[in-house]
Amino acid sequence: MAHLSLKNVGKTYGGSNQAAVAGVDIEIADGEFIVLVGPSGCGKSTLLRMVAGLETVTDGEIRIGDRVVNQLDPAERDIAMVFQNYALYPHMSVRDNMAYGLKNRKTPKAEIEARVAEAARMLELGPYLDRKPRALSGGQRQRVAMGRAIVRQPAAFLFDEPLSNLDAKLRVTMRMEIRRLQKRLGTTSLYVTHDQLEAMTLADRLVVLNGGRVEQIGAPLEVYRKPASTFVAAFIGSPAMSLLDARFENGQVMVDGHALAPVGNAPGPVTLGLRAEDLRITSTGVPMRVDYVEELGAHRIVHGAIGDQPVAVVDNGGAALAETVHVLVDPAKLHLFETSTGRRMDTRIQAEAVPAQ
Amino acid sequence: MTDTPLRIIETERTLLARFREWWSGETANPVKRVQFDRPLTPWLFILPQMAVVVIFFYWPSVQAVTSSFYIEDPFGFGSTFVGLENYQDALNSSEYMSTAAFTAFFCITVTALALGLGLLLAVKADKVIRGAETYKTLLISVYAIAPPVAGLIGMMFFDMHMGPFTQIAGWFGYELKVGINYWDTAIALITISVWKQIPYNFIFFLSGLQSVPVSVREAALIDTKSGWRRFKDVTLPLLAPTAFFLLIINITYTMFDTFPIIDVIVKDKPANNPMTLVYKVYLDGFKGNDIGGSSAQSVILMVVVALLTVLQFRFLERRVHYG
Ligand SMILES: Nc1ncnc2c1ncn2[C@@H]1O[C@H](COP(=O)(O)OP(=O)(O)OP(=O)(O)O)[C@@H](O)[C@H]1O
Ligand SMILES: [Mg+2]
Numbered sequence: 001m002a003h004l005s006l007k008n009v010g011k012t013y014g015g016s017n018q019a020a021v022a023g024v025d026i027e028i029a030d031g032e033f034i035v036l037v038g039p040s041g042c043g044k045s046t047l048l049r050m051v052a053g054l055e056t057v058t059d060g061e062i063r064i065g066d067r068v069v070n071q072l073d074p075a076e077r078d079i080a081m082v083f084q085n086y087a088l089y090p091h092m093s094v095r096d097n098m099a100y101g102l103k104n105r106k107t108p109k110a111e112i113e114a115r116v117a118e119a120a121r122m123l124e125l126g127p128y129l130d131r132k133p134r135a136l137s138g139g140q141r142q143r144v145a146m147g148r149a150i151v152r153q154p155a156a157f158l159f160d161e162p163l164s165n166l167d168a169k170l171r172v173t174m175r176m177e178i179r180r181l182q183k184r185l186g187t188t189s190l191y192v193t194h195d196q197l198e199a200m201t202l203a204d205r206l207v208v209l210n211g212g213r214v215e216q217i218g219a220p221l222e223v224y225r226k227p228a229s230t231f232v233a234a235f236i237g238s239p240a241m242s243l244l245d246a247r248f249e250n251g252q253v254m255v256d257g258h259a260l261a262p263v264g265n266a267p268g269p270v271t272l273g274l275r276a277e278d279l280r281i282t283s284t285g286v287p288m289r290v291d292y293v294e295e296l297g298a299h300r301i302v303h304g305a306i307g308d309q310p311v312a313v314v315d316n317g318g319a320a321l322a323e324t325v326h327v328l329v330d331p332a333k334l335h336l337f338e339t340s341t342g343r344r345m346d347t348r349i350q351a352e353a354v355p356a357q
Numbered sequence: 358m359t360d361t362p363l364r365i366i367e368t369e370r371t372l373l374a375r376f377r378e379w380w381s382g383e384t385a386n387p388v389k390r391v392q393f394d395r396p397l398t399p400w401l402f403i404l405p406q407m408a409v410v411v412i413f414f415y416w417p418s419v420q421a422v423t424s425s426f427y428i429e430d431p432f433g434f435g436s437t438f439v440g441l442e443n444y445q446d447a448l449n450s451s452e453y454m455s456t457a458a459f460t461a462f463f464c465i466t467v468t469a470l471a472l473g474l475g476l477l478l479a480v481k482a483d484k485v486i487r488g489a490e491t492y493k494t495l496l497i498s499v500y501a502i503a504p505p506v507a508g509l510i511g512m513m514f515f516d517m518h519m520g521p522f523t524q525i526a527g528w529f530g531y532e533l534k535v536g537i538n539y540w541d542t543a544i545a546l547i548t549i550s551v552w553k554q555i556p557y558n559f560i561f562f563l564s565g566l567q568s569v570p571v572s573v574r575e576a577a578l579i580d581t582k583s584g585w586r587r588f589k590d591v592t593l594p595l596l597a598p599t600a601f602f603l604l605i606i607n608i609t610y611t612m613f614d615t616f617p618i619i620d621v622i623v624k625d626k627p628a629n630n631p632m633t634l635v636y637k638v639y640l641d642g643f644k645g646n647d648i649g650g651s652s653a654q655s656v657i658l659m660v661v662v663a664l665l666t667v668l669q670f671r672f673l674e675r676r677v678h679y680g
Contacts, residue, residue, distance in 0.1 A: 054575050075582035087572035091594040104581035
């Protein structure tokens with residue numbers, strides 16, 4: 001168990017002139033569960049693999065505990081990794097798969113047996129210890145991969161999309177199980193996923209990556225409530241936050257010529273972010289054309305457009321909708337971003353703007 | 358130049374795939390099974406193949422077995438039934454037994470060296486995947502050389518007057534006399550045979566190595582620092598099916614396909630030179646005109662090879678793993 005620290009870490013693959021990862025600074029406390037999330041190709045795996053030692057670090061410094069590990073072999077870094085396709089040794093029994101790393105570290109036999117037994121008990125793998133991986137289901141293989149990491153009792157667990165080969169239901173179960181195990185063992189964890197739901201539910205803190213750079217670091221709710229950029233806003237949350245071009249006029253934020261909410265004044269155009277659940281369908285407000293409705297049982301998601309800009313609204317009503325409805329938003333809950341940079345604008349502008357009026 | 362061996366290797370790769378399928382009992386794939394309306398149709402399809410097998414394998418085999426019980430008149434005027442006498446003669450002949458001993462030695466040495474060096478080169482090539490294409494082509498081109506030509510090239514290397522190997526041996530104060538000295542000839546035979554077979558083994562080992570999943574190697578990288586351990590505990594077991602297949606192919610090669618090489622090196626040489634059982638069958642039968650004796654030898658050889666193959670499948674099967 002240890003803290004992990006990445007200082008200005010970067011990676012440029014040989015033969016490529018663009019950095020796959022650049023300037024990443026993260027301090028991870030002992031026992032923390034960090035999820036790296038981002039779209040495909042944003043450098044999540046590259047970053048994780050640099051921590052594991054499977055990829056060389058071309059810039060910056062990685063520390064595990066008090067050691068700088070940049071130059072160490074993967075086996076010397078005191079980490080354990082769970083791979084997307086499990087990467088079990090096909091010719092070894094479940095027991096040997098788990099014991100192999102310990103044998104190579106000259107752990108006493110009795111100790112190995114005890115640890116394997118304990119891991120098997122935690123993961124309910126007891127009946128399968130003598131089987132080969134090919135005789136196991138996907139979920140069971142996943143557990144063995146977890147077991148192989150647990151028995152090592154490493155300073156950190158590294159997960160690279162460990163659940164993406166499982167079916168939707170099993171994924172939810174395993175997600176809870178991973179969280180439960182991690183809490184119980186208290187092992188510092190770095191977890192890569194492109195599934196924002198997985199990221200939200202697992203993480204103590206999220207690291208949102210975009211094009212190899214850190215876009216935002218924060219607790220899941222913080223990231224959800226205060227996305228630092230339009231990128232994060234669109235990536236985290238489902239349905240995605242609607243982003244609309246807006247202007248200010250007389251302290252009102254205007255969309256498509258309609259006043260939506262009194263917020264304040266700011267120069268130039270802004271990007272307005274609206275979460276579907278923060279919008280309400282009412283009899284007054286901004287008119288929205290209804291395109292189609294997703295019935296989810298508990299509620300429904302109404303997809304439509306204000307002017308020609310797409311918007312999604314969560315609606316709890318059951319009545320049939322007219323072709324055009326009116327929507328309203330709580331002014332405290334809307335998000336504003338600079339159109340040019342995509343960075344978040346503090347809605348404190350209201351406080352500044354009002355006295356000026 | 359590399360086109361031909363590549364194609365040959367391609368067909369043999371399918372052979373390997375089928376062999377694996379059969380091995381892991383997956384042959385009964387219902388999707389692949391075809392149903393015929395009339396029961397005769399499938400027989401018609403296999404008829405050409407059967408004809409080839411019968412004409413070129415069963416018929417000569419039966420002939421060999423039959424003539425092994427007769428002594429043929431050297432001038433071709435009929436033959437006499439002698440029962441097992443030909444077999445007794447062969448097995449009691451010290452010359453036959455020493456050839457058998459040399460064949461066993463030759464078989465083990467060539468197979469071990471060709472497999473070992475093929476694997477070594479494949480492991481090295483696997484590490485520098487980038488250059489592997491050139492490396493592959495360079496190595497595999499040897500495979501394109503027909504065995505008699507390989508024998509001739511080898512002959513040149515070991516030539517008594519200008520062969521580089523002879524010269525190198527000379528620097529160390531040793532006079533290499535291939536075709537005259539028994540063990541010098543043996544060394545030449547082994548060297549050329551191994552050299553000829555390495556590219557074949559290399560290609561199979563390399564493709565075997567490259568089919569070991571990257572993530573499994575990486576998992577091993579995290580589990581142990583020692584490259585040797587990773588090779589021994591993870592890579593090698595995953596290569597076992599390939600190695601077993603190659604073992605059988607290599608033994609067959611040393612027993613039979615080295616014939617042209619031996620022919621080039623020992624033909625018309627007066628001295629007592631080493632040779633394999635197959636070459637002796639040919640010498641006694643066609644040079645010595647002892648058809649009965651040579652038939653008996655070839656039957657013995659057939660039985661030995663069949664036994665060897667069965668033994669290999671029996672005992673090695675258990676030690677080979679499949680993912
Ligand atoms: N071995 C490599 N050589 C060159 N470029 C690479 C290599 N591996 C990855 N890249 C590049 O680095 C970038 C980041 O890749 P990475 O695998 O880290 O993405 P990722 O976030 O894990 O994506 P995914 O969600 O699809 O797994 C990509 O642009 C990719 O093309
Ligand atoms: Mg990835």
